[in-house]
Amino acid sequence: MADTAAIxxxxxxxxxxxxxxxxxxxxxxxxxxxxxxQKQIExxxxxxxxCGLPGYTPYELIDLTFEDGVVSVIDPQVLDRxxxxxxxxxxxxxxxxxxxxxxxxxxxxxxxxxxKLFAKIFSDFDQIPFVSKNVMSSSPYYADISKAIYQRxxxxxxxxxxxxxxxxxxxxxxxxxxxxxxxxYLHSFDLSAREERTFxxxxxxxxxxxxxxxxxxxxxxxxxxxxxLWVDQEMLNFIERNSSIVEEQSKVDxxxxxxxxxxxxxxxxxxxxxxxxxxxxISPTSLSNEVNERIKRLLENYAFFxxx
Amino acid sequence: xxxxxxxxxxxxxxxxxxxxxYLTKIEIFNTVAGYQGSLETMERMFERDKDELRxxxxxxxxxxxxxxxxDEQGYLIQEDSFQIKPDAFSKEEVLYLxxxxxxxxxxxxxxxxxSALLKIQSLNGPTETDDVNLPVIKSTFDSDQLTVIFExxxxxxxxxxxxxxxxxRVKPYGLYTRDGFWYLVGEENDLLKNFKLIRIxxxxxxxxxxxxxxxxxxxxxxxxxxxxxxxxRYQAILMVKKNQALDLRKKFPVKDIxxxxxxxSCSYSYEEEFIQSVLWHGSNVxxxxxENLQKKLIAKCRQLING
Numbered sequence: 160m161a162d163t164a165a166i167x168x169x170x171x172x173x174x175x176x177x178x179x180x181x182x183x184x185x186x187x188x189x190x191x192x193x194x195x196x197q198k199q200i201e202x203x204x205x206x207x208x209x210c211g212l213p214g215y216t217p218y219e220l221i222d223l224t225f226e227d228g229v230v231s232v233i234d235p236q237v238l239d240r241x242x243x244x245x246x247x248x249x250x251x252x253x254x255x256x257x258x259x260x261x262x263x264x265x266x267x268x269x270x271x272x273x274x275k276l277f278a279k280i281f282s283d284f285d286q287i288p289f290v291s292k293n294v295m296s297s298s299p300y301y302a303d304i305s306k307a308i309y310q311r312x313x314x315x316x317x318x319x320x321x322x323x324x325x326x327x328x329x330x331x332x333x334x335x336x337x338x339x340x341x342x343x344y345l346h347s348f349d350l351s352a353r354e355e356r357t358f359x360x361x362x363x364x365x366x367x368x369x370x371x372x373x374x375x376x377x378x379x380x381x382x383x384x385x386x387x388l389w390v391d392q393e394m395l396n397f398i399e400r401n402s403s404i405v406e407e408q409s410k411v412d413x414x415x416x417x418x419x420x421x422x423x424x425x426x427x428x429x430x431x432x433x434x435x436x437x438x439x440x441i442s443p444t445s446l447s448n449e450v451n452e453r454i455k456r457l458l459e460n461y462a463f464f465x466x467x
Numbered sequence: 468x469x470x471x472x473x474x475x476x477x478x479x480x481x482x483x484x485x486x487x488x489y490l491t492k493i494e495i496f497n498t499v500a501g502y503q504g505s506l507e508t509m510e511r512m513f514e515r516d517k518d519e520l521r522x523x524x525x526x527x528x529x530x531x532x533x534x535x536x537x538d539e540q541g542y543l544i545q546e547d548s549f550q551i552k553p554d555a556f557s558k559e560e561v562l563y564l565x566x567x568x569x570x571x572x573x574x575x576x577x578x579x580x581x582s583a584l585l586k587i588q589s590l591n592g593p594t595e596t597d598d599v600n601l602p603v604i605k606s607t608f609d610s611d612q613l614t615v616i617f618e619x620x621x622x623x624x625x626x627x628x629x630x631x632x633x634x635x636r637v638k639p640y641g642l643y644t645r646d647g648f649w650y651l652v653g654e655e656n657d658l659l660k661n662f663k664l665i666r667i668x669x670x671x672x673x674x675x676x677x678x679x680x681x682x683x684x685x686x687x688x689x690x691x692x693x694x695x696x697x698x699x700r701y702q703a704i705l706m707v708k709k710n711q712a713l714d715l716r717k718k719f720p721v722k723d724i725x726x727x728x729x730x731x732s733c734s735y736s737y738e739e740e741f742i743q744s745v746l747w748h749g750s751n752v753x754x755x756x757x758e759n760l761q762k763k764l765i766a767k768c769r770q771l772i773n774g
Binding site: 163164165166167168169171172173176177179180181192193194206207209210211212213214215236237238240241242243244245246247248250251252254255256258259262272273276279280289290319321324325326335336337338339340341342343395399429430432433434435436439450451453454455456457458459460461464465 | 469470472473474476477478480481482484485498499500519520522523524546548549550551552553555556559560563564566567568569570571576578579580581582583585586587588589590591602603604613614617621641642643644645646647648663665666688689692706711712713714743744746747748749750751753755758761765767768769770771772774
């Protein structure tokens with residue numbers, strides 16, 4: 160659908176301060192930046208020649224040079240600065256600054272600067288009905304980890320695995336960091352397991368930079384199993400939190416049938432048990448047997464500690 | 468799409484922005500390029516132009532300019548409401564803003580981040596950052612929803628969407644995120660409610676004209692979020708196998724009981740959540756007290772094993 164005249168007017172007005180700060184920019188580059196065609200940018204710029212302040216003499220019109228596909232602004236009139244951030248832009252900046260804050264938590268100087276900027280930009284943010292209650296877990300090892308990614312170095316880590324309920328030592332080649340559901344995750348190649356592994360940053364207890372990685376790794380997903388579950392509608396949260404591994408989802412009586420692609424059977428066994436009786440294993444049978452075994456052992460304990 | 472109309476909208480914005488005083492309609496019609504025809508035609512044109520610009524977030528102020536003639540109104544765009552102030556940010560701050568916006572690369576909020584980035588780059592030109600080391604925010608959220616909700620909150624439009632299988636009509640009051648998920652707070656049938664945006668299954672639309680409701684002045688989003696959470700804390704005693712349940716051991720104190728077990732004192736707010744965290748550890752953690760919590764956990768397990 161073609162842009163409305165008002166949307167086009169806004170984009171055209173946004174072009175002026177952008178070109179002013181990026182003189183000699185090509186229309187091709189502008190098209191990429193503003194997510195429109197090069198022809199559209201050229202049409203917008205042709206329009207600018209006719210716009211300006213009342214009087215509309217050459218001294219009052221916006222003036223730019225537009226030759227051989229490159230543009231510079233000579234006189235922006237009053238459009239010498241960008242428009243204020245919109246509410247949705249402020250939301251992404253606010254959330255982004257919160258992430259920056261967490262990853263710089265061990266660097267007080269940077270932290271103070273981010274906090275100052277945060278206060279400056281959001282001093283009047285209360286007018287916008289938006290609140291972020293994300294509690295991100297930070298890590299003191301962010302700087303080392305990012306250095307290892309950048310310099311392609313190994314990391315020796317001590318990791319507290321929630322699914323195994325154990326602390327293990329691993330040598331990994333970190334690949335990248337993502338933020339998901341309020342947590343920072345490190346995607347890596349685990350040299351001991353020779354497989355791809357993901358670690359929650361706040362569960363890394365120790366971290367040591369090691370030598371450079373010389374060999375190439377072809378990242379392979381660890382062995383994955385398709386697990387079919389029935390999930391009570393009250394446990395929709397479980398599906399939402401794990402949406403990245405949901406292969407199929409359908410509505411059934413009182414809940415959902417989902418197929419998950421699972422690489423960690425220990426995790427799924429614990430997850431099913433912890434949501435008892437609202438998640439049930441449909442297949443594979445080996446998983447439902449495993450969950451039943453765990454329940455039997457657990458009930459034996461209660462028979463011992465609370466015989467009545 | 469009309470070039471003439473686009474030109475007129477730009478010229479009107481520039482005139483209202485450059486003026487040091489409020490301009491009357493007649494002054495606008497006489498000086499701003501693009502207003503032609505009878506007075507009535509120009510009035511209609513101006514009203515439409517004004518509404519469209521306001522609809523895109525441009526704050527056109529209106530003010531009575533002659534105390535003797537109340538219907539004589541003037542129009543102005545305040546520089547501070549339209550543009551970022553000169554020298555608002557230092558070079559280093561621009562760098563942080565760039566990094567904050569770049570975190571969203573490839574995520575659902577990529578478009579909002581991209582438009583923010585264009586404005587940041589209009590402040591200080593190209594900025595070099597060490598973005599290569601930055602994390603990437605993954606979000607499965609539908610960013611178009613966010614834009615519609617902000618527009619509805621700003622213009623006081625009623626929103627319509629399907630939620631938990633029912634068509635809802637909601638007055639949107641606020642928006643918040645928690646643990647990476649987005650929630651809308653709004654009034655439905657005189658009750659304030661939370662709606663998790665990921666659960667809105669059919670398209671969310673604006674279903675009224677602007678100004679369809681007035682948000683109560685007493686509404687406080689932070690207070691609503693706080694009130695919707697339980698502040699009560701309950702106590703529980705657990706038996707925990709040695710060297711097991713490491714995450715619980717990080718949070719709660721333990722006391723040594725014998726070679727196999729430790730005893731742990733815990734506090735919790737939500738019973739379901741607490742039972743889940745105990746069950747996660749299977750036979751390595753046992754609830755000793757309170758008895759009703761223990762019974763609930765046992766009943767849940769029996770229900771699962773008996774199908």
